[in-house]
Amino acid sequence: MKRSFRRALWVGAVVALTAATAPMASAFGAGSVTTTFTKVQDWGTGHETRVTITNGSDATVATWRIEFDLPSGTSISSSWDADVTRSGNHYVAVKKSWAGGLAPGASFSWGYNGAGAYRAPLNCTINGAPCGGGTPPPTTAPPTTTPPTTAPPTTPPPTTPPPTTTPPDPNGKKVVGYFAQWGVYARNYHVKNIHTSGSASKLTHILYAFGNTTGGRCTIGDSYADYEKAYTAADSVDGVADTWDQPLRGSFNQLRKLKKMYPHIKVIWSFGGWTWSGGFTQAAQNPAAFADSCYRLVEDPRWADVFDGIDVDWEYPNACGLTCDSSGPNAFKNVVSALRARFGSGNLVTAAITADGSNGGKIDATDYAGAATHLNWIMPMTYDYFGAFNAQGPTAPHSPLTSYPGIPQQGFWSDAAIQKLKSKGIPANKLLLGIGFYGRGWTGVTQTAPGGTATGPAPGTYEQGIEDYKVLKNSCPATGTIAGTAYAKCGSNWWSYDTPATIGGKMTYAKNQGLGGAFFWELSGDTGNGELIGAIKGGLG
Template identity: 40%
Template sequence: MRSFRPRRLTALVALTTLLVIAAPPTAVNAAGKPGRSTGYHRVGYFTQWGIYGRAFPVKKLDTSGAASRLTHVNYAFGNVSEDGRCYVDGGPGEGDAWADYQRPVPAQESVDGVADAWGEPLNGNFGQLAKLKAKHPGLQVMISLGGWSWSTYFSNAARTDASRRAFVASCIDLYLKGNLPVLDGGSGGPGAAAGVFDGIDLDWEWPNWPGEPGNVIRPEDRENFTKLLAEFRRQLDAYGRQTRQHHPLTAFLPANPATMDAGYEGRKIFKYLDFATVQGYDFHGTWETVTNQQSALRVPKGAPDDPDFSVEVAVDGWIARGAPRHKLVLGIPYYGQGWTGVTGGGNGLFQPAAGPAPATHAAGYEDYKQLKNLAGNGFTVHRDLRAGHAWLFDGTTFWTYDDPAVVLQKTLYIRRAGLGGAMIWSLDGDDDNATLTRTIGLGLTTW
């Protein structure tokens, strides 16, 4: 495997700095304020299921060098029950308690090289996250609630004062106090996971806006989301007075301006959030029949959709709605969207396609660690330096993705725009050298 080369990225720093500085003003940079010089958040989502097909245990965050370059790890995901509670359930589609804290992790996958024994109170991913924090004391771990598949009942949880109080209390009890259900064999129990999680990340997709089919949606979700954040902040602060710690509260926010208006009270929500991560990807994908960018910094020239989505559109949209720029953390994808059966010639961009491209785990969706091997192996890398995106094309198959050059350009955009940092979806898409995470670390290093 090709090793990480700092010199190559140093050259990219010079190139991408010029590209960002040369960019025309937007609502973000027109004010002329300098970027933040300290305290950038570097947030990575660790997926519960990544230990299976992707063979990505918590240990890889340590051995790859990723953990030392992150400020937060968000564990994806915690579920919300129909009656509005945080809960762990091993039933089909409802959770994976085995992966969370029951699975005995073998020595070769363990952060400290010590194997778990069957039935210990804290095994699995939770136990390994505890070991990772012991090795990297500055790293904070958040439980991320919801996600695309588990946002079904957020509206129920947020509906009334009573439901909000009960929901928040259940989440703090389960995850921060660590009172886990006892499973077969004995894993879990009162305080079993105490100290693993430092705070709460809300990934409600989306208040008062369609997400996964079947989600409960109400017009009052918009106001209730703000009230839910207020209740989380109140109870987290009360718990923090006991632990003598600050327990952070964050949220994942959409890129679509229409979704912003339907589901969020703009400026009000940031009163309660330490920061918010902003969707910087899935602008286009294989649900469409024309190839396109999924994560460009700016809308490319010649884009077929007007209006269109981009990082700039998303960030400017939140700032226009009252978001403090230093509380906006830009999401960066460690995967690509791909089409095959592309016709029309040229470089493949904005061309008709027959359907999703074949891929390792799901058609049309491929991790960076796989896509990077396509360059030079029948595929050509194309770049739009002005718009800030890259893609691979072999004449038939097209992949839009972020490589180190694009990621570095985005970190320089973060600095210039005065944003709060970068977020990663998801850490298991990177290679064994954590090339993309190292690039974010380099780009957001304070000089």
């Protein structure tokens, strides 16, 4: 588990705001398949819409195709979890290749951001039938793109009850993603990208990585990226440029704007990570003083409204990471207990922890179960099990869900960590499954299947042996799967990484295990339209 500066988790519940439904559905056997359009947000110059397909028939729907018109003055600017095409004001949305069939009684949601104020779609059909339910029109009926002589009202009749606002589900599955503060440099990934990719509507929590731990205190990690960098209008979440005398700038102010646009999102400040965990050793000597310093920093009046809690990413208590710690098995529990006491019940306190499921390994070195009572949730980092930090191999998937014949190390797979943590008494709904939005790879490999020898790390854009999913999906498409994840050999390079399909399988596992949701490292590794986060959200839904 060597990924520099990594890992943090965010939890929350997706808020469905003002609901407005347009008539939509289609019949496939007994019963109907219906479609509803829900206005999630409307900020005047733009809006977000969630589209939900519900299979009310008695047969599985293998595929779907939705056609609809948008009134003049509104249009779709970006979409996720469906393939959308446009001709004038007419739109066609079809099922993504990674999305499975829709079983009887099941629902599937996709969404879009639109230009202009929200207006309900018109003339909607799903697989040729009305979106509100019923049978397809007779063959002599005019095409759905031809408006009827008398246009239907765009608002419900007076007898229709007004739409209701659905509160966030406190027991809903969490979708937590890390935002890496250094991504604003070479990666050119900013908070605005969380919005434009469609990812913001799928996230429940964002983990801001990282704050530092020095001198037994929580400290700023990068003041320029955090709160000094001035954003132009083009790079700002809301299109408004920073001014020179503005009290708060940088990513903190951008996160404030994002939360205003997406009120359901909670932001957690994560401290530590691979590089900055060394300070936890001193923090453990006086947990109360450490917790007080963290509270004062997170609740600094300049940005107190930005953050909803604190995350501890200590790699690794009473074990070795970049440095070794010998604070004892109770140190981690004592630190998070002090944080909970200082931050109170109204703030989130979470932790990213080891996923070493081996006998006598890192999970066994610390009383994580004792700490769990003080934490909202725990994120075992179920990735980075294997990689070119062992330069000669053997090649192995870095995030296997299960074991497989020839795995290089016993206990180094996701299910091993989950089962060990559950066996220690940690409730399943306090555990989130970790997903890497990147691959790990070797070069000098001649064997396609896992287990081959190598000569070193494969070339990577920012770091040898590591590459983003958004690059790998095109440069080295997955050709095989093993232990619930994917791999590919391209020339002499061998890569392993998760795809939308393998993430779907992992989300099925998470639901079957009763886990609280999933988290991932990190947002900039995804495609520009949020392909991987869409698979997480869709798989947990």
